[in-house]
Amino acid sequence: MRSDIEAYREVAPKGTLDFLYRLAEKIRGRTFLHINSTRIGGGVAEILQRLVPMMNDLGVQATWEVIEGTRDFFAVTKSFHNALQGKEQVVTEEMYRTYLECAEENARQISLEADLVFIHDPQPAPLIQHRHGGKWVWRCHIDLAQPQRNIWNFLRRYVVRYDAAIFSLPKFAQRLPIPQFLVYPSIDPLGPKNRPLSREEVATVLERLGIERNKPTLLQVSRFDRFKDPIGVINAYRLVKKQIDCQLILAGGGASDDPEGAEVLSDVKEAAGRDPDIHVLELPPDAFLEINALQRAADIVIQKSLKEGFGLTVTEAMWKGKPVIGGATGGIRVQIIPNVTGYTVHSVEGAAFRIRYLLNNPQLLARMGGAGREYVRRNFLITRHLGDYLTLLSFLTQS
Amino acid sequence: MSQRAQRPFVFYGCTELREILGKAAENEKELADLIEEVPPDSIFYHTHSFLLRHRFANGEYLNDFANWVATEVEDRVLGERLGIIDPSEFEDLEALREEILSIIDDHLAGARIIPRVIFGEPFAFMQSRIVQIPAGTEAYSLEDLRQNLEEVDISALYFHLFEARLRLKRRDYDIPLWLMEELGLKKLAEQIRRIQLYSMSLEQLRSKLLSLCEREIEVKRGEG
Numbered sequence: 001m002r003s004d005i006e007a008y009r010e011v012a013p014k015g016t017l018d019f020l021y022r023l024a025e026k027i028r029g030r031t032f033l034h035i036n037s038t039r040i041g042g043g044v045a046e047i048l049q050r051l052v053p054m055m056n057d058l059g060v061q062a063t064w065e066v067i068e069g070t071r072d073f074f075a076v077t078k079s080f081h082n083a084l085q086g087k088e089q090v091v092t093e094e095m096y097r098t099y100l101e102c103a104e105e106n107a108r109q110i111s112l113e114a115d116l117v118f119i120h121d122p123q124p125a126p127l128i129q130h131r132h133g134g135k136w137v138w139r140c141h142i143d144l145a146q147p148q149r150n151i152w153n154f155l156r157r158y159v160v161r162y163d164a165a166i167f168s169l170p171k172f173a174q175r176l177p178i179p180q181f182l183v184y185p186s187i188d189p190l191g192p193k194n195r196p197l198s199r200e201e202v203a204t205v206l207e208r209l210g211i212e213r214n215k216p217t218l219l220q221v222s223r224f225d226r227f228k229d230p231i232g233v234i235n236a237y238r239l240v241k242k243q244i245d246c247q248l249i250l251a252g253g254g255a256s257d258d259p260e261g262a263e264v265l266s267d268v269k270e271a272a273g274r275d276p277d278i279h280v281l282e283l284p285p286d287a288f289l290e291i292n293a294l295q296r297a298a299d300i301v302i303q304k305s306l307k308e309g310f311g312l313t314v315t316e317a318m319w320k321g322k323p324v325i326g327g328a329t330g331g332i333r334v335q336i337i338p339n340v341t342g343y344t345v346h347s348v349e350g351a352a353f354r355i356r357y358l359l360n361n362p363q364l365l366a367r368m369g370g371a372g373r374e375y376v377r378r379n380f381l382i383t384r385h386l387g388d389y390l391t392l393l394s395f396l397t398q399s
Numbered sequence: 400m401s402q403r404a405q406r407p408f409v410f411y412g413c414t415e416l417r418e419i420l421g422k423a424a425e426n427e428k429e430l431a432d433l434i435e436e437v438p439p440d441s442i443f444y445h446t447h448s449f450l451l452r453h454r455f456a457n458g459e460y461l462n463d464f465a466n467w468v469a470t471e472v473e474d475r476v477l478g479e480r481l482g483i484i485d486p487s488e489f490e491d492l493e494a495l496r497e498e499i500l501s502i503i504d505d506h507l508a509g510a511r512i513i514p515r516v517i518f519g520e521p522f523a524f525m526q527s528r529i530v531q532i533p534a535g536t537e538a539y540s541l542e543d544l545r546q547n548l549e550e551v552d553i554s555a556l557y558f559h560l561f562e563a564r565l566r567l568k569r570r571d572y573d574i575p576l577w578l579m580e581e582l583g584l585k586k587l588a589e590q591i592r593r594i595q596l597y598s599m600s601l602e603q604l605r606s607k608l609l610s611l612c613e614r615e616i617e618v619k620r621g622e623g
């Protein structure tokens with residue numbers, strides 16, 4: 001019978017699946033436990049939903065547990081999350097207590113036995129106090145480049161007790177007495193956000209969103225957040241529009257439950273004014289089909305961030321064969337190879353110049369798009385991610 | 400009938416874990432200081448393991464130090480001087496480290512200011528942990544070897560040509576040595592030894608090895 005993982009044979013680089021089988025053979029029967037804080041929603045849950053069954057397909061006994069927490073606990077971890085990503089927070093002793101009590105409670109509920117225990121992000125980090133055996137790894141998915149010191153120092157007390165930590169970029173690494181590894185995030189090429197779509201499916205979505213394909217289309221997909229610089233994107237589009245008729249789509253979510261997001265969205269709408277060629281789309285968090293279709297319909301994808309974690313929207317666009325113009329920051333710099341898969345830029349003018357250049361040289365759109373897709377195939381697909389985790393399991397649990 | 404080895408050549412592929420050393424340079428002086436300090440595995444990583452990555456990511460030059468200096472610091476002169484280094488000319492990683500340091504020191508001696516990153520990213524020192532994976536194939540003859548070289552995962556080329564030879568110093572994983580000791584193919588072994596390993600990608604190296612093996616097979620057929 002064809003297992004799920006076999007479906008990736010057609011999209012992963014040649015030989016990858018056979019290599020994964022051989023790697024898994026080396027660690028067959030070893031147990032791998034993932035623990036995070038949510039089963040649905042967010043990038044970590046999205047990737048674990050696919051990675052855990054894939055590991056089992058390969059003969060590694062992988063399980064996934066999710067910690068339970070009260071509303072207060074998740075409010076505290078949200079504050080921690082913001083503080084660790086550099087947004088100053090006020091954290092009280094009571095909040096620390098709530099955080100640690102939750103770990104105590106979950107340690108009573110979850111079996112922590114495995115050859116390799118993978119703790120994702122700060123929420124379940126104190127579970128390390130209840131380790132019975134096996135190797136423990138703290139997998140940090142967030143941007144720790146400039147954490148709020150007091151919160152990081154508190155969390156660090158637990159992190160140093162792990163056998164290793166994993167970060168998504170070298171600049172997120174910290175001064176720690178344990179080995180720190182680099183594992184880039186990945187996209188699932190067969191998931192709803194990236195699966196192939198027919199022309200009809202794309203056309204249906206565009207029609208529903210009220211977008212015509214009668215002129216070159218520029219797209220930025222991101223939360224309405226100042227660090228994503230949506231106003232800068234509009235200004236770049238205006239510079240281009242003086243010479244080339246085109247349209248701009250700004251698609252994103254995060255405005256409905258985020259006061260700052262709502263404020264940014266309002267500013268974006270004001271900046272867009274009555275220009276009928278600027279489409280500001282507020283999409284729900286599960287609008288995977290819409291994002292997939294918009295990325296496929298675009299001629300150029302922009303990610304003009306001023307600050308970025310890894311920037312998986314860049315990966316998604318490159319996988320769909322689109323050249324990407326991105327801000328020269330964070331993981332965008334790892335993904336865009338200038339002049340090959342797109343351009344990194346430092347200003348509104350730089351973005352406008354590159355957009356104009358690409359629109360005036362349409363043969364480059366397909367060439368760069370093709371190069372981007374191959375670059376993603378080799379570096380940022382879930383199959384590579386799986387290989388990295390299995391390698392870590394092999395490395396840390398070798399006798 | 401082609402000659403058959405008593406001891407087969409066993410192929411291994413490999414996979415790489417990248418370890419972040421937590422040391423970063425923001426200018427060329429710091430780069431030199433840290434190059435002096437980091438473990439040899441880090442020198443190996445920054446001068447070799449780019450081969451395992453996609454060719455687009457390699458950058459213009461064949462080592463990470465040259466690429467960083469040229470693109471992040473935007474010091475084209477030092478980038479070019481470091482970019483020409485061929486690791487195969489050095490006896491070991493310490494000699495390679497010495498050469499890199501001497502080029503940077505010489506460059507800085509003539510500089511009025513120490514070039515640094517302004518808009519670019521710091522140089523983050525890394526090292527790799529290589530996990531060896533049996534490729535599931537072994538060769539008893541030159542024909543077997545040719546066949547395996549064609550089909551084996553590309554990481555096996557990296558493992559046998561660079562990792563095993565330079566870092567692990569494992570004689571039993573060395574292709575030319577096996578050709579010489581087991582099949583007596585001294586000339587072919589020497590031709591393989593003379594390949595400019597650092598001037599091509601792993602796929603190009605695969606093609607080169609295949610063509611050398613094929614030529615030898617043709618010669619043997621002609622003789623037979």
